[in-house]
Amino acid sequence: MTKFLILPLALIFLAAFTPANDPSIPADVQALLDKNGCAACHAMGRKLVGPAWPEIAAKGYSKKKIASLVAKPEPSNWPGYVPMVAQKVPKAEMDKIATWLVSLKK
Numbered sequence: 001m002t003k004f005l006i007l008p009l010a011l012i013f014l015a016a017f018t019p020a021n022d023p024s025i026p027a028d029v030q031a032l033l034d035k036n037g038c039a040a041c042h043a044m045g046r047k048l049v050g051p052a053w054p055e056i057a058a059k060g061y062s063k064k065k066i067a068s069l070v071a072k073p074e075p076s077n078w079p080g081y082v083p084m085v086a087q088k089v090p091k092a093e094m095d096k097i098a099t100w101l102v103s104l105k106k
């Protein structure tokens with residue numbers, strides 16, 4: 001009988017301990033990244049025009065700082081990249097994106 005319990009338990013264990021920076025972006029966040037054009041320049045696993053999301057998260061910015069950097073980029077933070085164009089994002093949406101970005105930090 002226990003044999004039949006091991007697999008489901010192992011799966012539950014795996015699901016519970018999958019790192020927060022799983023390459024999949026939650027659907028609601030992805031929708032905002034698409035809508036606001038972020039996805040054209042930023043991705044999860046690799047550099048596009050802009051740095052990959054986990055790289056940005058690794059900087060350890062606060063939500064407030066992220067929102068301010070999106071509204072007023074500081075290209076000197078990213079040598080070797082073209083400067084990001086300032087983005088206008090509705091506050092509630094920016095908040096959601098920033099909350100997610102902060103959560104990626106290992």
Ligand code: HEC
Binds near residue numbers: 033038041059077085
């Ligand atoms: C046209 C391409 C482009 C788009 C669109 C874009 N970014 Fe960027 N982003 C960049 C580049 C290039 C950098 C690195 C250079 C810089 O910060 O100027 C960057 C940097 C960043 C940073 C790090 C800022 C810092 O100073 O460390 C954040 C946060 C960010 N982007 C979030 C966003 C969000 C959120 C959106 C959508 C609202 C977005 N970006 C849309 C190209 C883009």
